[in-house]
Amino acid sequence: TAGxxxxxRGLRFAPVAPNTKDAVTVPAGYEQNVVIRWGEPILRGAPAxxxxxxTAKAQAGQFGYxxxxxxxxxxxxxxxxQVLVANxxxxxxxxxxxxxxxxxxxxxxxxxxxxAHGLSVVVVEGERKSGALRAVTRHHLNRRLTATxxxxxxxxxxxxxxxxTKADPRGTTVLGTLNNCSGGTTPWGTTLHGExxxxxxxxxxxxxxxxxxxxxxxxxxxxxxxxxxxxxxFDDRFDLAKEPNEANRFGWVVELDPFDPDSTxxxxxxxxxxxxxxxxxxxxxxxxxxxxxxxxxxFDYFYKFVGSKRMAKGKSRAAHEHNLTLLDEGTLYVAKLxxxxxxxxxxxxxxxxxxxxxxxxxxxxxLATAGPGGKAVSHVEGMTAEEVYxxxxxxxxxxxxxxxxxxxxxxxxxxxxxxxxALTNNSDRGKPGKEGxxxxxxxxxxxxxxxxxxxxxxxxxxxxxxxxxxxxxxGDPDDPSTYFAGFPKDRVSPIxxxxxxxxxxxxxxxxxxxxxRLGSHDGLFGVATRGERRGELKQFLTMPTGAETCxxxxxxxxxxxxxxxPGEVDGASVExxxxxxxxxxxxxxxxxxxxxxxxxxxxIGV
Ligand code: FEO
Ligand code: CA
Ligand code: CA
Ligand code: CA
Numbered sequence: 001t002a003g004x005x006x007x008x009r010g011l012r013f014a015p016v017a018p019n020t021k022d023a024v025t026v027p028a029g030y031e032q033n034v035v036i037r038w039g040e041p042i043l044r045g046a047p048a049x050x051x052x053x054x055t056a057k058a059q060a061g062q063f064g065y066x067x068x069x070x071x072x073x074x075x076x077x078x079x080x081x082q083v084l085v086a087n088x089x090x091x092x093x094x095x096x097x098x099x100x101x102x103x104x105x106x107x108x109x110x111x112x113x114x115x116a117h118g119l120s121v122v123v124v125e126g127e128r129k130s131g132a133l134r135a136v137t138r139h140h141l142n143r144r145l146t147a148t149x150x151x152x153x154x155x156x157x158x159x160x161x162x163x164x165t166k167a168d169p170r171g172t173t174v175l176g177t178l179n180n181c182s183g184g185t186t187p188w189g190t191t192l193h194g195e196x197x198x199x200x201x202x203x204x205x206x207x208x209x210x211x212x213x214x215x216x217x218x219x220x221x222x223x224x225x226x227x228x229x230x231x232x233x234f235d236d237r238f239d240l241a242k243e244p245n246e247a248n249r250f251g252w253v254v255e256l257d258p259f260d261p262d263s264t265x266x267x268x269x270x271x272x273x274x275x276x277x278x279x280x281x282x283x284x285x286x287x288x289x290x291x292x293x294x295x296x297x298x299f300d301y302f303y304k305f306v307g308s309k310r311m312a313k314g315k316s317r318a319a320h321e322h323n324l325t326l327l328d329e330g331t332l333y334v335a336k337l338x339x340x341x342x343x344x345x346x347x348x349x350x351x352x353x354x355x356x357x358x359x360x361x362x363x364x365x366x367l368a369t370a371g372p373g374g375k376a377v378s379h380v381e382g383m384t385a386e387e388v389y390x391x392x393x394x395x396x397x398x399x400x401x402x403x404x405x406x407x408x409x410x411x412x413x414x415x416x417x418x419x420x421x422a423l424t425n426n427s428d429r430g431k432p433g434k435e436g437x438x439x440x441x442x443x444x445x446x447x448x449x450x451x452x453x454x455x456x457x458x459x460x461x462x463x464x465x466x467x468x469x470x471x472x473x474x475g476d477p478d479d480p481s482t483y484f485a486g487f488p489k490d491r492v493s494p495i496x497x498x499x500x501x502x503x504x505x506x507x508x509x510x511x512x513x514x515x516x517r518l519g520s521h522d523g524l525f526g527v528a529t530r531g532e533r534r535g536e537l538k539q540f541l542t543m544p545t546g547a548e549t550c551x552x553x554x555x556x557x558x559x560x561x562x563x564x565x566p567g568e569v570d571g572a573s574v575e576x577x578x579x580x581x582x583x584x585x586x587x588x589x590x591x592x593x594x595x596x597x598x599x600x601x602x603x604i605g606v
Contacts, residue, residue, distance in 0.1 A: 007528070007533060007536060007538060007605070008506070008508060008528035008531060008533040008536065009506050009605070009606055010504045010505070010506035010507075010508045010526065010554075010603075010604065010605040010606060011508055011526045011527070011528060011533075011536070011538055011605045012605050012606060013027040013029070013030070013538070013540065013604075013605050014027050014028050014029075015027070015493050015538040015539045015540070016523070016539045016540065016541055016542055017539075018493070018494060018518065018519075018520035018521070018523070018539065018542065019520055019521065019542055020519075020520055020521055020545070021521070021542065021544075022544045022545045022579050022580065022581055023542075023544055023581065024541055024542065024543065024544060024561075024563065024581075024582075024594050024596075025541060025542045026540070026541045026596050027540065027541075029598060029599050029600065030596055030597065030598055030599065031130065031131070031132075031596070031597055031598075031599050032594050032595060032596045032597075033130075033132040033133070033134075033594070033595055034582050034592045034593070034594055035084075035124060035132075035133045035134060035135065035560070035592070035593040035594065035595050036063050036084075036122060036124075036134075036135045036592060036593050037049070037063065037582065037590040037591070037592040038062075038063055038064065038065050038066075038067075038116070038590045038591045038592065039051075039054075039059070039062045039063060039590065040062060040063045040135060040137075041058075041061055041062050041137055042061065042062060042063055042120060042122045042135060042137055042138075042142045042144070043060075043061035043062075043137075043138065043142055043143075043144060044061075044138045045061060046058060046060075046061025046062050046137075047061075049062060051098075051588045052098070054096070054097070054112050055108065055112065056108060056111035056112045056114065056115045059112045059115035059116050060115040060144055060146060061144065062144075063086070063120050063122065063135075064086070064088030064115070064116045064117060064118055064119075064120055064144065064146070065088050065090070065091045065092070065096065065113075065116035065117070065591055066088055066089045066090050066091065066092065066116075066564050066565055066591050067086045067087065067088060067089075067120075067550065067551065067562035067563075067564060067591050067592070067593055068086075068087040068088070068089040068180065068181050068182060068550040068551060068562055068564055069085075069086065069087040069180065069181065069182040069183035069184075069193065069194075069278065069500075069550065069551050069562075070084065070085070070086050070087075070550070070551030070552075070553055070560055070561075070562050070593065071084070071085040071183065071184075071185045071191045071258075071553070072084055072085075072124075072553055072555070072560065073085070073185065073189065073191075073258060073259075075123060075141075078123075080125055080126045080128075081123055081124065081125045081126075081136065082123070082124055082126075083121060083122075083123055083124075083141060083258050083259070084120075084121070084122050084123070084124045084133075084135075084593070085119065085120070085121050085191045085256065085258050086119065086120045086122070086551070086562065086593065087119060087180035087181065087182070087183060087193055087551075088116060088117055088118050088119065088120065088180065089117075089179055089180055089181050089196070089564065090117065090179055090197075090200075091113040091116050091117060091229075092565055092567075092568055093105065093109060093113060093229065094572070094573045094574070095567050095568065095572065095573065095574060095577070095588075095589055096112070096113075096116070096574070096588075097109055097112075097574065098574045098575070099574075099575075100573070100574070102228075105229065105230050105233075107234050110229065110230070110231055110233070110234050111234070113147075113229060113231075114146055114147035114148050114176070114231075115144070115146045115147070115148075116146075117146055117147040117176070117177070117178060117179075117180075118144065118145045118146040118147060118149065118176070118177055118180065119143075119144070119145040119177065119180060119193060119254075119256060119265075120142075120143070120144055120145075121141055121142055121143040121144075121256075121258045121261070122135050122136070122139070122142050123135070123136040123139035123141055123142060124136065126558075129601070130597055130601070131557050131558040131595055131596065131597020131598070132595060132597070133558070133560075133595045140261065141258065141259065141261055142261075143258070143261050145177060145256070145265060146176065147175070147176035147177070147178060148175050148176050149175070149176060149177070149265075150173060150174075150175065150264055151173070151174045151175070151176065151177055151254065151264065151265050151266065151267050152172060152173060152174075152264045152265070152266050152267070153171065153172050153173070153174060153249070153252075153266070153267050153269060154266045154267070154268060154269065154328050154374075155268055155269035155270035155271075155327070155328040155329075155370055155374060155389070156269055156270055156328075156368070156370040156374050156375070156376035156385055156386065156389050157269035157273070157386055157389040157390050158171065158172050158269055158374055159171045159172055159374065160386040160389075160390065161386075162245060162248050162386055162387070162390045163245055163248050163249050163390065164245060165237065165243050165245050165246055165249070166243065167237065167243075174249040174250075174267060175237070177193065177195060177250075177254050177265070177267075178195055178198045178201055178250050179195055179196045179197045179198050179200075179201075179250075180193040180194065180195060180196070180254070181194050181195075181196035181197075181276070181277050181278065181296070182194055182277050182278030182408070182409050182499075182500055182550070182551075183278055183279060184278060184279045184280035184281055184291070184411075185281075186255075186281050186289070186323075187281065187282075187283055187289075187311060188311055188312075188320070188323035188324075188326070189257075189258075189259060189320075189323075190255050190256060190257050190258070190323075190324070191255070191256050191258060192253050192254065192255055192256075192278075192279040192280075192281070192291070193253065193254040193255075193256065193279075194253055194254075194276030194277050194278050194279055194293070195250050195251050195252055195253070195254065195267075195275075195276055196275045196276055196277055196296060197221075197275055197296075198247065198250035198251050198275070199220055199221040199222040199223070199247070199275075200227065200228055200229075201227055201229065201231060201238055201250070202222050202227060202232075202238055202239075202240050202246065202247045203224075203225065203226055203227040203230075203231075203232035203238055203239050203240065203241075204225055204226075204232070204239050204240045204241040204242075205217045205218075205222045205223050205224060205240050206223070206224060206225050207225075207240065207241040208240055208241070208244060213244065216391050216394070217240070217247070219391070219393050219394055219397075220247070220251065220274075220275075220391075220393065221275075221297070222240070222247055248273070248390050249267075251273040251274060251275065251276065252267035252268060252269060252271070252273055252276065253267070253268050253271040253276050253279045253291075253293070253327075254266065254267055254268075255268055255324070255327060257324065266324075266327075268327040268328065269370075269389050269390075270305060270327060270328050270329065270330060270332065270370040270376075270389070271291060271293060271303075271305045271327060271332065272293070272303060272305075272332050272367070272388075272389055272392035273389060273390050273391070273392050274295035274297075274300065274301075274303075274392050274393050275295050275296050275297055275300070276293060276294075276295070277293070277294040277295070277296040277407065277408045277409055277410075278293065278294060278408070278409045278410065278411075278500075279291050279292070279293050280292050280293075280409070280410060280411040280412065280501075282412045282414075282417075282461050283311060283461065284306070284460065284461045284462045285460065285461075286310060287310040287311045287313075288306065288307045288308065288309065288310050288311070288326075288330070288462065289305075289306075289307040289311060289326050289327065289330075290304055290305065290306050290307065290461040290462060291304060291305040291307075291327070292304050292410040292411065292412065292419055293305070293410065294407030294408055294409065294410050294421065294422075295393065295396075295407055296406050296407060296408050296424070297406060298405070298406055298426045298427075298428050298429075299403035299404070299426070299428070299429075299434070299435060300393065300396075300403065300404065300406070300407065301334050301335060301393070301396040301401040301402065301403070301404060301407065302334075302335050302404060302407040302410055302421055303332060303333060303334050303335065303392075303396075304332075304333050304335075304364060305327070305330055305331070305332050305333070306330050306331050306333065306461070306462045307326050307327065307329060307330035308329045308330045308331070308369075308371075309322075309325065309326050309329055309330075311323055311326060328370060328374075329370050329371055329372060330369070330370060331366050331367075331368070331369040331370075332366070332367045332368055332369075332370075332388070332389075332392070333364035333365060333366050333367065333464070334364070334365050334367055334392075334395070334396045334399060334401040335362055335363075335364060335365075335401060335402060336362060336363045336364075336365055336399075336400060336401050336402050337360060337361075337362040337402040337438075337439075337440045337468060338360050338361055338362065339353075339358070339359070339360040339438060339439025339440065340355065340359055340360040340361065340439070341353035341354065341355055341358075341359075341360075341439055343438075346437050346438060346439055346442055347437070348429075348430050348436055348437035348442070348443060348444035349443065349444070349481055350437075350442050350443040350473055350480075350481025350482070350483075351480070351481065352483065353439065357469050357470070358439050358440065358442050358469060358470040358473070358483075359439070359467070359468060359469035359470070360439055360440070360467075360468060360469075361465065361466070361467055361468070362402075362454070362465065362466045362467070362468055363464060363465050363466075364463070364464045364465070364466070365379075365399045365400075365401065366379040366464075367379055367380055367388050367392065367395045367396070367399065368380070368385045368388040368389060368395070370385075370389075376388075376389070378395075380395045380398050380399060381398070382398065383395055383398065402438075402440060403435050403441075404421075404423055404426075404440065404441060405423040405424070405425060405426035405429060405441045405446050405449060405450065406423060406424045406425060406426055406449070407421055407422070407423055408422040408423070408424045408498070408499045408500065408501075408514075409422050409499060409500045409501040410422070410501065411501040411502065411503065412461070413503055413507060413509070413529065414503055414507070415503070415507030415530075416459075416507065416529065416530065417455075417456065417459040417461070418453055418454065418455050418529065419453070419454040419455075419456070420451055420452070420453055420454075420471065420501050420509055420529075421451065421452040421453075421454060422449070422451055422498040422499055422500065422501050422511065423441065423449050423450050423451070423452060423498075424449045424497050424498060424499050424514065424515070425446050425447055425448060425449040425496075425497050425515065425517070426441065426446045426449075427445060427446070427447065428445075429441060429443065429444050429445060429446045430444025430445060431444075431445070440452060440468065440470070442470070442473065442481075443473070443481055447475070447496070447517045448473075448474040448475035448479075448482075448495070448496040448497060448517060448518075449474045449496070449497050449498050450470050450472060450473045450474055450498075451470070451471045451472040451474070451498055451501075451509075451511065452468055452469070452470055452471065453468065453469055453470070453471040453529075454466050454467075454468045455467045455468070470483065471485050471509075471529070471535070472484055472485065472495070472498070472511075472527070472535070472537065474495045474496055474497070474498060475494070475495070475496060475518070476494045476518055477489035477490070477492050477494060484527075484535040484536070484537055485527075485529075485534050485535030486534070486535055487533070487534065487535030487536050487537075491536060492535070492536060492537040492538070493525060493537050493538055493539040494518050494520075495511065495513060495523075495525055495537060495539070496513060496515070496516045496517045496518045497513045497514050497515040497516055497517065497522075498511045498512070498513055499511075499512055499513055499514040499515075499548065499549070499550075500512040500549070500550060500551065500552055502552045502553060502554055503554070504526065504554035504604065504605070505554070505555070505556055505603075506605075507529065507530065508526050508527060508528050508529065508554075508605075509526070509527050509528075509529050510524060510525065510526045510527075510540075510552050510554050511524070511525045511526075511527065511537075512524045512525075512548075512549035512550060512551075512552045512561070513525070513548070513549055514548035514549070514550075515548065520542070521542045521543045521544070521545065521547070522542070522543045522547060522548050522549045523539050523540070523541055523542040523543060523549055524539070524540045524541045524549050524552050524559070524561055525537050525538060525539050525540060526538055526540055526554075526605065540559065540596075541559070541561065541596060543563060543566070544563060544566045544567075544579050544581035544582075544589075545566065545567060545569065545578050545579040545581070546565060546566055546567045546568040546569045546572070546578050546579050547563045547564060547565055547566040547567075547568070547579070547581070547591075548564045548565060549561055549562075549563070549564075550562035550563075550564045551593070554604065555604075556603045556604065557597055557598070557601070557602075557603055557604060558595055558596065558597050558604070559595070559596040559597075559604055560593060560594070560595050560596075561593070561594050561596070562591070562592075562593050562594075563581070563582075563591060563592050563593070563594055564591055565591060566579045566581045566582075566589050566590070566591060566592075567579035567580075567581070567589035574588065577589055582594075
């Protein structure tokens with residue numbers, strides 16, 4: 001086991017053992033509290049949560065369902081307070097409503113689900129003597145954005161024929177954001193939110209007969225007749241037979257200004273359209289934004305956007321207005337990776353090649369460049385710029401980008417500039433008719449995933465070439481195919497299915513997992529990326545039954561996690577719960593945000 005209390009600075013805690021408890025378990029000497037639960041009122045006038053009397057009106061003023069990405073922003077002038085921004089990726093109706101009939105949802109249930117999707121902004125306040133946080137209800141910055149709120153499309157695909165609908169003939173105003181998975185926080189004080197598996201909300205793709213349109217839908221996984229949630233019964237825009245372009249208005253990165261509660265959030269089309277997991281920005285040496293993004297699908301790609309305008313410094317209104325245009329102009333790239341070992345040495349079992357590392361070089365291939373006023377040029381033969389932006393996956397296909405094992409979160413280390421890509425798993429790698437292992441995705445039937453470390457040429461964020469190596473090949477350390485940056489494997493925690501990526505103030509990498517295939521629950525892990533302890537992975541906490549670990553934020557004295565979809569187990573329902581977290585037997589399971597801190601008040605892991 002990793003030494004008790006030893007480790008790299010920031011990771012000196014006794015690792016939590018893998019387990020299947022219906023609880024958040026934390027290291028000895030640490031405490032926790034539930035910061036906010038699904039359904040807690042955050043807006044003025046919203047009622048307390050009542051599981052037996054849920055309404056759409058109430059939910060629209062309450063914290064949404066299935067919290068995923070979290071951001072905490074400093075709130076000037078209000079001591080001890082911060083602004084929490086949360087994604088609400090999707091709804092689990094069977095765990096929300098007593099007696100829910102998936103074949104016959106009611107209008108009220110559907111409207112509650114609309115209101116439980118989206119984003120929350122809620123001010124939180126720390127307790128004086130601990131790391132506990134609690135929500136400040138009715139703060140003027142508190143806000144809900146849902147599946148029916150107004151969003152503006154900006155950038156090169158705004159106004160395109162491909163995004164116009166009957167309700168929005170100009171193609172600039174979209175109702176709602178859907179399936180917000182992970183995200184990012186910009187240096188100019190806004191938050192980014194990836195719209196991920198939007199395909200599941202749209203019905204009747206089978207009725208789209210034009211071969212080009214049908215192929216585009218298929219490439220995005222939009223298929224079938226009725227949708228799972230039957231939203232098309234209650235709003236025609238979810239019916240592709242009636243509104244064929246509506247699905248093209250989802251799958252974007254949303255930018256929200258949490259400090260302007262009256263602002264309309266924007267869908268930034270210059271960042272492309274795919275199943276956006278997250279969007280994490282950094283700045284070039286001359287102050288332009290670069291955003292790293294993954295497309296979470298088996299055999300899909302990862303991308304970066306390099307802005308052409310410099311961020312304005314200072315707190316003036318004009319500077320802020322300028323910064324709200326940064327993500328509309330720049331070039332969108334997709335990654336192509338080449339291994340440096342002979343293909344014959346990549347055996348699909350994860351055996352290290354003879355040079356001892358899965359590594360190589362790569363190129364960022366430009367797809368399109370957006371300029372002022374929404375004008376854009378395509379760099380992909382046979383596709384217009386608008387097509388590149390709306391059907392970005394097809395552009396990646398055309399230029400031969402590298403098909404990865406489900407790129408989830410991607411983040412640059414604020415300490416080193418190296419970029420970490422969580423590749424969560426790919427159960428289809430190497431199956432008949434599918435791509436087999438390559439050096440960056442070295443295992444067939446990949447159950448546990450890997451983490452790739454990317455070094456931009458000269459460590460410049462806008463470089464067009466890079467070096468890469470696999471930092472972790474996940475799994476049980478006893479499994480010979482695993483690799484922990486060369487660290488001795490008898491001293492690391494087992495890990496499976498890395499999803500979200502974060503950094504602590506010391507520069508350690510933290511990884512959260514989704515879908516652990518090792519027989520224990522998901523969790524949160526810290527690992528040093530530098531020094532002699534590089535690769536020493538330690539588990540910091542575990543999740544309740546059925547939950548995935550989301551939104552990790554590691555501050556000096558606090559770790560914040562979103563417990564997403566607790567109780568989501570096949571066959572579970574309100575009547576037959578698999579989890580009763582966080583409130584115990586007889587209470588509805590509720591996705592919630594948890595804060596963890598040290599009993600002695602000192603910094604995390606020092
Ligand atoms: Fe919503 Fe890719 O995790
Ligand atoms: Ca190699
Ligand atoms: Ca995720
Ligand atoms: Ca995931």
